[in-house]
Amino acid sequence: MSLTDIDLPGDATPATPVPTTVPSRPAFRVGRLSLVRRTAMTAVTLGLLALAFLLLCVNIGRGxxxxxxxxxxxxxxxGGTRIERFIVMDVRLPRALAALxxxxxxxxSGAITQSILxxxxxxxxxxxxxxxxxxxxxxxxVVGGGGTFVGALAVLGIPLAALVGGIVTALAIYGLSWRGGVQGYRVVLIGIGFNAALIAAIQxxxxxxxxxxxxRAQVWLNGSLNGSDWAQVWPVAIGVAVVGTIAVVSSFTLGALRLGDDNARVLGVRLQAGQGVLxxxxxxxxxxxxxAVGPIGFVALAAPQLxxxxxxxxxxxxxxxxxxxxxxxxxxxxxARTILPVELPVGIVTSALGGPFLLYLLVRTNRKVSV
Structure with a gap:
Protein backbone atom coordinates (compact mmCIF):
# COMPACT_ATOMS: atom_id res chain seq x y z
CA MET A 1 0.00 0.00 0.00
CA SER A 2 1.32 3.44 -0.94
CA LEU A 3 0.58 6.85 0.50
CA THR A 4 -1.79 7.64 -2.35
CA ASP A 5 -3.96 4.62 -1.42
CA ILE A 6 -4.74 5.92 2.09
CA ASP A 7 -8.06 7.77 2.51
CA LEU A 8 -7.47 11.02 4.34
CA PRO A 9 -10.33 12.94 6.05
CA GLY A 10 -11.49 16.26 4.77
CA ASP A 11 -9.29 18.23 2.48
CA ALA A 12 -6.10 16.64 3.73
CA THR A 13 -3.61 15.82 1.07
CA PRO A 14 -1.38 12.79 1.05
CA ALA A 15 1.89 13.35 2.82
CA THR A 16 4.98 13.21 0.65
CA PRO A 17 7.76 10.95 1.87
CA VAL A 18 10.73 12.79 3.32
CA PRO A 19 13.82 12.08 1.25
CA THR A 20 16.73 10.59 3.11
CA THR A 21 19.99 12.49 2.70
CA VAL A 22 22.81 10.16 1.80
CA PRO A 23 26.29 11.58 2.45
CA SER A 24 28.48 11.75 -0.61
CA ARG A 25 31.48 10.50 1.40
CA PRO A 26 31.53 8.10 4.36
CA ALA A 27 32.38 9.55 7.74
CA PHE A 28 35.19 8.38 9.98
CA ARG A 29 34.66 8.88 13.71
CA VAL A 30 36.97 8.31 16.65
CA GLY A 31 35.36 9.53 19.87
CA ARG A 32 34.49 13.20 19.40
CA LEU A 33 36.66 13.48 16.27
CA SER A 34 34.68 13.22 13.06
CA LEU A 35 36.31 13.26 9.63
CA VAL A 36 35.24 12.61 6.08
CA ARG A 37 36.99 9.80 4.27
CA ARG A 38 38.34 10.89 0.90
CA THR A 39 39.78 7.75 -0.61
CA ALA A 40 41.13 9.29 -3.82
CA MET A 41 42.67 12.26 -1.99
CA THR A 42 44.32 9.97 0.55
CA ALA A 43 45.70 7.72 -2.18
CA VAL A 44 47.20 10.65 -4.13
CA THR A 45 48.71 12.10 -0.94
CA LEU A 46 50.31 8.75 -0.12
CA GLY A 47 51.56 8.62 -3.72
CA LEU A 48 53.24 12.01 -3.27
CA LEU A 49 54.80 10.75 -0.03
CA ALA A 50 56.16 7.68 -1.81
CA LEU A 51 57.47 9.82 -4.69
CA ALA A 52 59.23 12.17 -2.24
CA PHE A 53 60.88 9.20 -0.51
CA LEU A 54 61.92 7.72 -3.87
CA LEU A 55 63.51 11.01 -4.97
CA LEU A 56 65.22 11.24 -1.57
CA CYS A 57 66.78 7.82 -2.15
CA VAL A 58 67.77 8.78 -5.71
CA ASN A 59 69.37 11.99 -4.47
CA ILE A 60 71.33 10.11 -1.80
CA GLY A 61 72.41 7.35 -4.15
CA ARG A 62 73.73 9.55 -6.95
CA GLY A 63 77.35 10.70 -6.75
CA GLY A 79 71.32 -1.95 7.12
CA GLY A 80 74.39 -1.63 4.87
CA THR A 81 78.11 -1.80 5.45
CA ARG A 82 80.08 0.62 7.59
CA ILE A 83 81.42 2.63 4.63
CA GLU A 84 77.97 2.76 3.04
CA ARG A 85 76.42 4.02 6.27
CA PHE A 86 79.10 6.70 6.53
CA ILE A 87 78.48 7.91 2.97
CA VAL A 88 74.70 7.89 3.34
CA MET A 89 74.15 8.98 6.94
CA ASP A 90 77.02 11.42 7.41
CA VAL A 91 77.81 12.78 3.95
CA ARG A 92 74.69 12.76 1.77
CA LEU A 93 71.66 12.47 4.04
CA PRO A 94 71.95 15.96 5.62
CA ARG A 95 71.79 17.66 2.21
CA ALA A 96 68.92 15.49 1.03
CA LEU A 97 66.95 16.08 4.23
CA ALA A 98 67.61 19.84 4.01
CA ALA A 99 66.09 19.79 0.52
CA LEU A 100 63.12 17.69 1.67
CA SER A 109 53.69 28.33 3.41
CA GLY A 110 52.50 28.91 -0.15
CA ALA A 111 49.28 26.95 0.42
CA ILE A 112 48.39 29.07 3.44
CA THR A 113 49.08 32.45 1.82
CA GLN A 114 47.26 31.55 -1.38
CA SER A 115 44.23 30.25 0.55
CA ILE A 116 43.90 33.20 2.93
CA LEU A 117 44.51 35.86 0.30
CA VAL A 142 78.54 42.06 3.32
CA VAL A 143 78.77 44.59 6.17
CA GLY A 144 79.90 42.17 8.87
CA GLY A 145 79.76 43.44 12.44
CA GLY A 146 79.90 47.16 11.65
CA GLY A 147 77.18 49.38 13.08
CA THR A 148 74.78 48.83 15.95
CA PHE A 149 72.01 47.20 13.91
CA VAL A 150 74.33 44.97 11.92
CA GLY A 151 76.19 44.10 15.12
CA ALA A 152 72.92 42.82 16.58
CA LEU A 153 72.41 40.71 13.47
CA ALA A 154 75.95 39.37 13.78
CA VAL A 155 75.14 38.05 17.24
CA LEU A 156 72.22 36.09 15.75
CA GLY A 157 74.17 34.60 12.87
CA ILE A 158 73.04 34.31 9.25
CA PRO A 159 70.17 31.80 9.77
CA LEU A 160 68.58 33.68 12.66
CA ALA A 161 69.19 37.04 10.97
CA ALA A 162 67.34 35.79 7.90
CA LEU A 163 64.51 34.52 10.11
CA VAL A 164 64.20 37.90 11.85
CA GLY A 165 64.34 39.73 8.51
CA GLY A 166 61.51 37.67 7.06
CA ILE A 167 59.27 38.10 10.09
CA VAL A 168 59.88 41.87 10.35
CA THR A 169 59.11 42.29 6.63
CA ALA A 170 55.91 40.28 6.98
CA LEU A 171 54.76 42.37 9.95
CA ALA A 172 55.42 45.57 7.97
CA ILE A 173 53.42 44.29 4.99
CA TYR A 174 50.58 43.15 7.25
CA GLY A 175 50.49 46.50 9.08
CA LEU A 176 50.40 48.55 5.88
CA SER A 177 47.73 46.26 4.40
CA TRP A 178 45.41 46.54 7.40
CA ARG A 179 42.23 48.51 6.77
CA GLY A 180 39.78 47.00 9.22
CA GLY A 181 40.82 43.61 7.86
CA VAL A 182 43.16 42.00 5.38
CA GLN A 183 42.36 42.33 1.69
CA GLY A 184 44.08 39.91 -0.67
CA TYR A 185 44.94 42.30 -3.48
CA ARG A 186 46.13 44.97 -1.04
CA VAL A 187 48.57 42.51 0.54
CA VAL A 188 49.78 41.34 -2.89
CA LEU A 189 50.36 44.86 -4.20
CA ILE A 190 52.14 46.07 -1.05
CA GLY A 191 54.15 42.86 -0.94
CA ILE A 192 55.28 43.28 -4.55
CA GLY A 193 56.38 46.82 -3.72
CA PHE A 194 58.35 45.60 -0.71
CA ASN A 195 59.87 42.83 -2.80
CA ALA A 196 61.11 45.30 -5.44
CA ALA A 197 62.53 47.70 -2.83
CA LEU A 198 64.33 44.93 -0.93
CA ILE A 199 65.80 43.43 -4.08
CA ALA A 200 67.11 46.89 -5.01
CA ALA A 201 68.66 47.19 -1.52
CA ILE A 202 70.31 43.77 -1.93
CA GLN A 203 71.74 44.75 -5.30
CA ARG A 216 79.74 34.38 -0.68
CA ALA A 217 76.44 36.28 -0.76
CA GLN A 218 75.68 35.26 -4.35
CA VAL A 219 76.03 31.58 -3.48
CA TRP A 220 73.59 32.01 -0.60
CA LEU A 221 71.17 34.11 -2.69
CA ASN A 222 70.86 31.34 -5.30
CA GLY A 223 69.51 28.90 -2.75
CA SER A 224 72.42 26.51 -2.45
CA LEU A 225 72.31 23.21 -0.54
CA ASN A 226 76.08 22.82 -0.72
CA GLY A 227 77.68 22.28 2.66
CA SER A 228 74.41 21.35 4.39
CA ASP A 229 75.12 19.44 7.58
CA TRP A 230 73.22 18.19 10.59
CA ALA A 231 73.65 21.55 12.34
CA GLN A 232 71.46 23.09 9.62
CA VAL A 233 69.02 20.21 9.36
CA TRP A 234 67.91 19.99 12.99
CA PRO A 235 66.60 23.59 13.33
CA VAL A 236 64.65 23.21 10.08
CA ALA A 237 63.29 19.83 11.16
CA ILE A 238 62.12 21.20 14.52
CA GLY A 239 60.61 24.30 12.93
CA VAL A 240 58.77 22.34 10.24
CA ALA A 241 57.53 19.79 12.81
CA VAL A 242 56.16 22.44 15.21
CA VAL A 243 54.86 25.09 12.80
CA GLY A 244 53.78 22.55 10.17
CA THR A 245 51.71 20.67 12.76
CA ILE A 246 50.00 23.92 13.75
CA ALA A 247 49.24 24.61 10.07
CA VAL A 248 47.85 21.11 9.43
CA VAL A 249 45.68 21.23 12.58
CA SER A 250 44.38 24.62 11.43
CA SER A 251 43.42 23.26 8.00
CA PHE A 252 39.74 23.23 9.02
CA THR A 253 39.92 26.95 9.78
CA LEU A 254 41.71 27.47 6.48
CA GLY A 255 38.93 25.69 4.62
CA ALA A 256 36.36 28.02 6.16
CA LEU A 257 38.45 31.10 5.32
CA ARG A 258 38.49 30.05 1.65
CA LEU A 259 34.71 30.53 1.59
CA GLY A 260 35.03 34.25 2.31
CA ASP A 261 34.99 36.38 5.43
CA ASP A 262 31.22 36.39 5.95
CA ASN A 263 30.82 32.64 5.50
CA ALA A 264 33.77 31.99 7.82
CA ARG A 265 32.14 34.09 10.55
CA VAL A 266 28.87 32.19 10.10
CA LEU A 267 30.77 28.93 10.57
CA GLY A 268 32.08 30.19 13.89
CA VAL A 269 35.62 31.09 12.85
CA ARG A 270 37.26 33.98 14.70
CA LEU A 271 38.32 35.71 11.52
CA GLN A 272 41.23 37.92 12.53
CA ALA A 273 42.64 35.44 15.06
CA GLY A 274 42.45 32.59 12.54
CA GLN A 275 44.05 34.65 9.79
CA GLY A 276 46.76 35.91 12.13
CA VAL A 277 47.79 32.45 13.36
CA LEU A 278 47.87 30.96 9.86
CA ALA A 292 68.49 27.31 6.24
CA VAL A 293 69.49 27.20 2.57
CA GLY A 294 68.83 30.65 1.13
CA PRO A 295 65.96 31.79 -1.10
CA ILE A 296 64.59 29.04 -3.35
CA GLY A 297 62.27 30.65 -5.86
CA PHE A 298 58.85 29.62 -7.15
CA VAL A 299 58.43 26.48 -5.01
CA ALA A 300 55.95 28.20 -2.66
CA LEU A 301 54.12 29.49 -5.76
CA ALA A 302 53.99 26.30 -7.82
CA ALA A 303 53.66 23.52 -5.23
CA PRO A 304 50.17 24.47 -3.91
CA GLN A 305 48.80 24.97 -7.41
CA LEU A 306 50.19 21.67 -8.66
CA ALA A 336 71.26 20.45 -10.34
CA ARG A 337 73.73 18.01 -8.84
CA THR A 338 73.88 15.05 -11.21
CA ILE A 339 72.10 15.64 -14.52
CA LEU A 340 73.43 19.04 -15.61
CA PRO A 341 77.02 19.26 -16.92
CA VAL A 342 77.95 21.71 -14.14
CA GLU A 343 76.59 21.54 -10.59
CA LEU A 344 74.32 24.52 -9.95
CA PRO A 345 72.56 25.86 -6.86
CA VAL A 346 69.12 24.32 -6.55
CA GLY A 347 67.46 27.76 -6.60
CA ILE A 348 68.54 28.30 -10.20
CA VAL A 349 66.81 25.08 -11.29
CA THR A 350 63.57 25.83 -9.41
CA SER A 351 63.50 29.35 -10.88
CA ALA A 352 64.02 27.98 -14.40
CA LEU A 353 61.14 25.54 -13.89
CA GLY A 354 58.90 27.96 -12.00
CA GLY A 355 59.19 30.93 -14.38
CA PRO A 356 57.08 29.34 -17.14
CA PHE A 357 54.56 28.19 -14.53
CA LEU A 358 54.20 31.77 -13.30
CA LEU A 359 53.50 32.91 -16.86
CA TYR A 360 50.87 30.17 -17.14
CA LEU A 361 49.16 31.37 -13.96
CA LEU A 362 49.21 34.97 -15.17
CA VAL A 363 47.65 34.02 -18.52
CA ARG A 364 45.05 31.81 -16.83
CA THR A 365 44.14 34.51 -14.29
CA ASN A 366 43.86 37.09 -17.08
CA ARG A 367 41.51 34.84 -19.02
CA LYS A 368 39.28 34.38 -15.97
CA VAL A 369 39.08 38.14 -15.46
CA SER A 370 38.26 38.64 -19.14
CA VAL A 371 35.48 36.05 -19.02
Whole structure:
Protein backbone atom coordinates (compact mmCIF):
# COMPACT_ATOMS: atom_id res chain seq x y z
CA MET A 1 0.00 0.00 0.00
CA SER A 2 1.32 3.44 -0.94
CA LEU A 3 0.58 6.85 0.50
CA THR A 4 -1.79 7.64 -2.35
CA ASP A 5 -3.96 4.62 -1.42
CA ILE A 6 -4.74 5.92 2.09
CA ASP A 7 -8.06 7.77 2.51
CA LEU A 8 -7.47 11.02 4.34
CA PRO A 9 -10.33 12.94 6.05
CA GLY A 10 -11.49 16.26 4.77
CA ASP A 11 -9.29 18.23 2.48
CA ALA A 12 -6.10 16.64 3.73
CA THR A 13 -3.61 15.82 1.07
CA PRO A 14 -1.38 12.79 1.05
CA ALA A 15 1.89 13.35 2.82
CA THR A 16 4.98 13.21 0.65
CA PRO A 17 7.76 10.95 1.87
CA VAL A 18 10.73 12.79 3.32
CA PRO A 19 13.82 12.08 1.25
CA THR A 20 16.73 10.59 3.11
CA THR A 21 19.99 12.49 2.70
CA VAL A 22 22.81 10.16 1.80
CA PRO A 23 26.29 11.58 2.45
CA SER A 24 28.48 11.75 -0.61
CA ARG A 25 31.48 10.50 1.40
CA PRO A 26 31.53 8.10 4.36
CA ALA A 27 32.38 9.55 7.74
CA PHE A 28 35.19 8.38 9.98
CA ARG A 29 34.66 8.88 13.71
CA VAL A 30 36.97 8.31 16.65
CA GLY A 31 35.36 9.53 19.87
CA ARG A 32 34.49 13.20 19.40
CA LEU A 33 36.66 13.48 16.27
CA SER A 34 34.68 13.22 13.06
CA LEU A 35 36.31 13.26 9.63
CA VAL A 36 35.24 12.61 6.08
CA ARG A 37 36.99 9.80 4.27
CA ARG A 38 38.34 10.89 0.90
CA THR A 39 39.78 7.75 -0.61
CA ALA A 40 41.13 9.29 -3.82
CA MET A 41 42.67 12.26 -1.99
CA THR A 42 44.32 9.97 0.55
CA ALA A 43 45.70 7.72 -2.18
CA VAL A 44 47.20 10.65 -4.13
CA THR A 45 48.71 12.10 -0.94
CA LEU A 46 50.31 8.75 -0.12
CA GLY A 47 51.56 8.62 -3.72
CA LEU A 48 53.24 12.01 -3.27
CA LEU A 49 54.80 10.75 -0.03
CA ALA A 50 56.16 7.68 -1.81
CA LEU A 51 57.47 9.82 -4.69
CA ALA A 52 59.23 12.17 -2.24
CA PHE A 53 60.88 9.20 -0.51
CA LEU A 54 61.92 7.72 -3.87
CA LEU A 55 63.51 11.01 -4.97
CA LEU A 56 65.22 11.24 -1.57
CA CYS A 57 66.78 7.82 -2.15
CA VAL A 58 67.77 8.78 -5.71
CA ASN A 59 69.37 11.99 -4.47
CA ILE A 60 71.33 10.11 -1.80
CA GLY A 61 72.41 7.35 -4.15
CA ARG A 62 73.73 9.55 -6.95
CA GLY A 63 77.35 10.70 -6.75
CA UNK A 64 80.92 9.64 -7.37
CA UNK A 65 80.29 6.55 -5.26
CA UNK A 66 76.95 5.41 -6.67
CA UNK A 67 74.58 3.41 -4.42
CA UNK A 68 71.47 1.60 -5.75
CA UNK A 69 68.09 2.79 -4.49
CA UNK A 70 67.21 -0.47 -2.65
CA UNK A 71 70.57 -0.32 -0.86
CA UNK A 72 69.94 3.32 0.14
CA UNK A 73 66.53 2.37 1.55
CA UNK A 74 68.10 -0.54 3.44
CA UNK A 75 70.79 1.73 4.91
CA UNK A 76 68.19 4.30 6.01
CA UNK A 77 66.44 1.56 7.98
CA UNK A 78 69.64 0.34 9.65
CA GLY A 79 71.32 -1.95 7.12
CA GLY A 80 74.39 -1.63 4.87
CA THR A 81 78.11 -1.80 5.45
CA ARG A 82 80.08 0.62 7.59
CA ILE A 83 81.42 2.63 4.63
CA GLU A 84 77.97 2.76 3.04
CA ARG A 85 76.42 4.02 6.27
CA PHE A 86 79.10 6.70 6.53
CA ILE A 87 78.48 7.91 2.97
CA VAL A 88 74.70 7.89 3.34
CA MET A 89 74.15 8.98 6.94
CA ASP A 90 77.02 11.42 7.41
CA VAL A 91 77.81 12.78 3.95
CA ARG A 92 74.69 12.76 1.77
CA LEU A 93 71.66 12.47 4.04
CA PRO A 94 71.95 15.96 5.62
CA ARG A 95 71.79 17.66 2.21
CA ALA A 96 68.92 15.49 1.03
CA LEU A 97 66.95 16.08 4.23
CA ALA A 98 67.61 19.84 4.01
CA ALA A 99 66.09 19.79 0.52
CA LEU A 100 63.12 17.69 1.67
CA UNK A 101 62.32 19.82 4.72
CA UNK A 102 62.81 23.09 2.84
CA UNK A 103 60.37 21.93 0.17
CA UNK A 104 57.78 20.94 2.79
CA UNK A 105 58.09 24.31 4.52
CA UNK A 106 57.76 26.31 1.31
CA UNK A 107 54.85 24.21 0.03
CA UNK A 108 52.83 24.63 3.22
CA SER A 109 53.69 28.33 3.41
CA GLY A 110 52.50 28.91 -0.15
CA ALA A 111 49.28 26.95 0.42
CA ILE A 112 48.39 29.07 3.44
CA THR A 113 49.08 32.45 1.82
CA GLN A 114 47.26 31.55 -1.38
CA SER A 115 44.23 30.25 0.55
CA ILE A 116 43.90 33.20 2.93
CA LEU A 117 44.51 35.86 0.30
CA UNK A 118 42.50 33.87 -2.27
CA UNK A 119 45.06 34.62 -4.96
CA UNK A 120 47.16 31.98 -6.80
CA UNK A 121 49.98 34.52 -7.18
CA UNK A 122 50.34 35.08 -3.43
CA UNK A 123 53.51 33.35 -2.29
CA UNK A 124 56.30 34.34 0.12
CA UNK A 125 58.85 34.87 -2.65
CA UNK A 126 56.57 37.28 -4.53
CA UNK A 127 55.23 39.08 -1.43
CA UNK A 128 58.66 40.18 -0.24
CA UNK A 129 59.01 37.85 2.77
CA UNK A 130 61.84 35.88 1.18
CA UNK A 131 63.46 39.15 0.05
CA UNK A 132 63.29 40.47 3.62
CA UNK A 133 65.08 37.38 4.91
CA UNK A 134 67.63 37.66 2.12
CA UNK A 135 68.26 41.36 2.79
CA UNK A 136 69.02 40.69 6.46
CA UNK A 137 71.36 37.81 5.60
CA UNK A 138 73.18 39.71 2.84
CA UNK A 139 73.58 42.73 5.13
CA UNK A 140 75.27 40.51 7.68
CA UNK A 141 77.49 38.84 5.05
CA VAL A 142 78.54 42.06 3.32
CA VAL A 143 78.77 44.59 6.17
CA GLY A 144 79.90 42.17 8.87
CA GLY A 145 79.76 43.44 12.44
CA GLY A 146 79.90 47.16 11.65
CA GLY A 147 77.18 49.38 13.08
CA THR A 148 74.78 48.83 15.95
CA PHE A 149 72.01 47.20 13.91
CA VAL A 150 74.33 44.97 11.92
CA GLY A 151 76.19 44.10 15.12
CA ALA A 152 72.92 42.82 16.58
CA LEU A 153 72.41 40.71 13.47
CA ALA A 154 75.95 39.37 13.78
CA VAL A 155 75.14 38.05 17.24
CA LEU A 156 72.22 36.09 15.75
CA GLY A 157 74.17 34.60 12.87
CA ILE A 158 73.04 34.31 9.25
CA PRO A 159 70.17 31.80 9.77
CA LEU A 160 68.58 33.68 12.66
CA ALA A 161 69.19 37.04 10.97
CA ALA A 162 67.34 35.79 7.90
CA LEU A 163 64.51 34.52 10.11
CA VAL A 164 64.20 37.90 11.85
CA GLY A 165 64.34 39.73 8.51
CA GLY A 166 61.51 37.67 7.06
CA ILE A 167 59.27 38.10 10.09
CA VAL A 168 59.88 41.87 10.35
CA THR A 169 59.11 42.29 6.63
CA ALA A 170 55.91 40.28 6.98
CA LEU A 171 54.76 42.37 9.95
CA ALA A 172 55.42 45.57 7.97
CA ILE A 173 53.42 44.29 4.99
CA TYR A 174 50.58 43.15 7.25
CA GLY A 175 50.49 46.50 9.08
CA LEU A 176 50.40 48.55 5.88
CA SER A 177 47.73 46.26 4.40
CA TRP A 178 45.41 46.54 7.40
CA ARG A 179 42.23 48.51 6.77
CA GLY A 180 39.78 47.00 9.22
CA GLY A 181 40.82 43.61 7.86
CA VAL A 182 43.16 42.00 5.38
CA GLN A 183 42.36 42.33 1.69
CA GLY A 184 44.08 39.91 -0.67
CA TYR A 185 44.94 42.30 -3.48
CA ARG A 186 46.13 44.97 -1.04
CA VAL A 187 48.57 42.51 0.54
CA VAL A 188 49.78 41.34 -2.89
CA LEU A 189 50.36 44.86 -4.20
CA ILE A 190 52.14 46.07 -1.05
CA GLY A 191 54.15 42.86 -0.94
CA ILE A 192 55.28 43.28 -4.55
CA GLY A 193 56.38 46.82 -3.72
CA PHE A 194 58.35 45.60 -0.71
CA ASN A 195 59.87 42.83 -2.80
CA ALA A 196 61.11 45.30 -5.44
CA ALA A 197 62.53 47.70 -2.83
CA LEU A 198 64.33 44.93 -0.93
CA ILE A 199 65.80 43.43 -4.08
CA ALA A 200 67.11 46.89 -5.01
CA ALA A 201 68.66 47.19 -1.52
CA ILE A 202 70.31 43.77 -1.93
CA GLN A 203 71.74 44.75 -5.30
CA UNK A 204 73.12 47.99 -3.84
CA UNK A 205 74.81 46.04 -1.05
CA UNK A 206 76.38 43.67 -3.55
CA UNK A 207 77.67 46.50 -5.75
CA UNK A 208 79.30 48.32 -2.86
CA UNK A 209 80.78 45.25 -1.12
CA UNK A 210 84.11 43.48 -1.29
CA UNK A 211 84.36 40.94 -4.10
CA UNK A 212 84.90 38.03 -1.69
CA UNK A 213 81.80 38.92 0.31
CA UNK A 214 79.84 39.32 -2.92
CA UNK A 215 80.81 35.81 -4.03
CA ARG A 216 79.74 34.38 -0.68
CA ALA A 217 76.44 36.28 -0.76
CA GLN A 218 75.68 35.26 -4.35
CA VAL A 219 76.03 31.58 -3.48
CA TRP A 220 73.59 32.01 -0.60
CA LEU A 221 71.17 34.11 -2.69
CA ASN A 222 70.86 31.34 -5.30
CA GLY A 223 69.51 28.90 -2.75
CA SER A 224 72.42 26.51 -2.45
CA LEU A 225 72.31 23.21 -0.54
CA ASN A 226 76.08 22.82 -0.72
CA GLY A 227 77.68 22.28 2.66
CA SER A 228 74.41 21.35 4.39
CA ASP A 229 75.12 19.44 7.58
CA TRP A 230 73.22 18.19 10.59
CA ALA A 231 73.65 21.55 12.34
CA GLN A 232 71.46 23.09 9.62
CA VAL A 233 69.02 20.21 9.36
CA TRP A 234 67.91 19.99 12.99
CA PRO A 235 66.60 23.59 13.33
CA VAL A 236 64.65 23.21 10.08
CA ALA A 237 63.29 19.83 11.16
CA ILE A 238 62.12 21.20 14.52
CA GLY A 239 60.61 24.30 12.93
CA VAL A 240 58.77 22.34 10.24
CA ALA A 241 57.53 19.79 12.81
CA VAL A 242 56.16 22.44 15.21
CA VAL A 243 54.86 25.09 12.80
CA GLY A 244 53.78 22.55 10.17
CA THR A 245 51.71 20.67 12.76
CA ILE A 246 50.00 23.92 13.75
CA ALA A 247 49.24 24.61 10.07
CA VAL A 248 47.85 21.11 9.43
CA VAL A 249 45.68 21.23 12.58
CA SER A 250 44.38 24.62 11.43
CA SER A 251 43.42 23.26 8.00
CA PHE A 252 39.74 23.23 9.02
CA THR A 253 39.92 26.95 9.78
CA LEU A 254 41.71 27.47 6.48
CA GLY A 255 38.93 25.69 4.62
CA ALA A 256 36.36 28.02 6.16
CA LEU A 257 38.45 31.10 5.32
CA ARG A 258 38.49 30.05 1.65
CA LEU A 259 34.71 30.53 1.59
CA GLY A 260 35.03 34.25 2.31
CA ASP A 261 34.99 36.38 5.43
CA ASP A 262 31.22 36.39 5.95
CA ASN A 263 30.82 32.64 5.50
CA ALA A 264 33.77 31.99 7.82
CA ARG A 265 32.14 34.09 10.55
CA VAL A 266 28.87 32.19 10.10
CA LEU A 267 30.77 28.93 10.57
CA GLY A 268 32.08 30.19 13.89
CA VAL A 269 35.62 31.09 12.85
CA ARG A 270 37.26 33.98 14.70
CA LEU A 271 38.32 35.71 11.52
CA GLN A 272 41.23 37.92 12.53
CA ALA A 273 42.64 35.44 15.06
CA GLY A 274 42.45 32.59 12.54
CA GLN A 275 44.05 34.65 9.79
CA GLY A 276 46.76 35.91 12.13
CA VAL A 277 47.79 32.45 13.36
CA LEU A 278 47.87 30.96 9.86
CA UNK A 279 49.74 33.89 8.33
CA UNK A 280 52.27 33.80 11.14
CA UNK A 281 52.77 30.09 10.51
CA UNK A 282 53.26 30.72 6.77
CA UNK A 283 55.78 33.49 7.41
CA UNK A 284 57.68 31.40 9.95
CA UNK A 285 57.92 28.43 7.57
CA UNK A 286 59.13 30.59 4.67
CA UNK A 287 61.67 32.36 6.87
CA UNK A 288 62.92 29.07 8.34
CA UNK A 289 63.42 27.60 4.86
CA UNK A 290 65.20 30.73 3.62
CA UNK A 291 67.36 30.90 6.72
CA ALA A 292 68.49 27.31 6.24
CA VAL A 293 69.49 27.20 2.57
CA GLY A 294 68.83 30.65 1.13
CA PRO A 295 65.96 31.79 -1.10
CA ILE A 296 64.59 29.04 -3.35
CA GLY A 297 62.27 30.65 -5.86
CA PHE A 298 58.85 29.62 -7.15
CA VAL A 299 58.43 26.48 -5.01
CA ALA A 300 55.95 28.20 -2.66
CA LEU A 301 54.12 29.49 -5.76
CA ALA A 302 53.99 26.30 -7.82
CA ALA A 303 53.66 23.52 -5.23
CA PRO A 304 50.17 24.47 -3.91
CA GLN A 305 48.80 24.97 -7.41
CA LEU A 306 50.19 21.67 -8.66
CA UNK A 307 48.86 19.83 -5.60
CA UNK A 308 45.43 21.43 -6.06
CA UNK A 309 45.31 20.27 -9.68
CA UNK A 310 46.52 16.76 -8.93
CA UNK A 311 44.05 16.26 -6.07
CA UNK A 312 41.28 18.31 -7.79
CA UNK A 313 40.44 20.22 -4.63
CA UNK A 314 38.80 23.68 -4.54
CA UNK A 315 41.80 25.15 -2.72
CA UNK A 316 45.44 24.29 -2.09
CA UNK A 317 45.62 21.30 0.30
CA UNK A 318 48.16 21.89 3.07
CA UNK A 319 49.67 18.42 3.50
CA UNK A 320 49.79 17.62 -0.21
CA UNK A 321 51.27 21.05 -0.96
CA UNK A 322 54.09 20.34 1.49
CA UNK A 323 54.79 16.97 -0.13
CA UNK A 324 54.65 18.53 -3.60
CA UNK A 325 57.15 21.16 -2.45
CA UNK A 326 59.44 18.38 -1.21
CA UNK A 327 59.16 16.62 -4.59
CA UNK A 328 60.04 19.84 -6.44
CA UNK A 329 63.06 20.76 -4.30
CA UNK A 330 64.52 17.25 -4.03
CA UNK A 331 63.92 16.62 -7.74
CA UNK A 332 65.52 19.95 -8.63
CA UNK A 333 68.52 19.10 -6.45
CA UNK A 334 68.94 15.81 -8.33
CA UNK A 335 68.90 17.74 -11.61
CA ALA A 336 71.26 20.45 -10.34
CA ARG A 337 73.73 18.01 -8.84
CA THR A 338 73.88 15.05 -11.21
CA ILE A 339 72.10 15.64 -14.52
CA LEU A 340 73.43 19.04 -15.61
CA PRO A 341 77.02 19.26 -16.92
CA VAL A 342 77.95 21.71 -14.14
CA GLU A 343 76.59 21.54 -10.59
CA LEU A 344 74.32 24.52 -9.95
CA PRO A 345 72.56 25.86 -6.86
CA VAL A 346 69.12 24.32 -6.55
CA GLY A 347 67.46 27.76 -6.60
CA ILE A 348 68.54 28.30 -10.20
CA VAL A 349 66.81 25.08 -11.29
CA THR A 350 63.57 25.83 -9.41
CA SER A 351 63.50 29.35 -10.88
CA ALA A 352 64.02 27.98 -14.40
CA LEU A 353 61.14 25.54 -13.89
CA GLY A 354 58.90 27.96 -12.00
CA GLY A 355 59.19 30.93 -14.38
CA PRO A 356 57.08 29.34 -17.14
CA PHE A 357 54.56 28.19 -14.53
CA LEU A 358 54.20 31.77 -13.30
CA LEU A 359 53.50 32.91 -16.86
CA TYR A 360 50.87 30.17 -17.14
CA LEU A 361 49.16 31.37 -13.96
CA LEU A 362 49.21 34.97 -15.17
CA VAL A 363 47.65 34.02 -18.52
CA ARG A 364 45.05 31.81 -16.83
CA THR A 365 44.14 34.51 -14.29
CA ASN A 366 43.86 37.09 -17.08
CA ARG A 367 41.51 34.84 -19.02
CA LYS A 368 39.28 34.38 -15.97
CA VAL A 369 39.08 38.14 -15.46
CA SER A 370 38.26 38.64 -19.14
CA VAL A 371 35.48 36.05 -19.02
Missing amino acids: EFSIPIPTVADILFG LTGIALGI RNPLASPDLLGITAGASAAAVTLI WLLISADINDVA LLAAVALAAIATA AMRVLRTPGPPILASGLMGAVLVVGSDVI
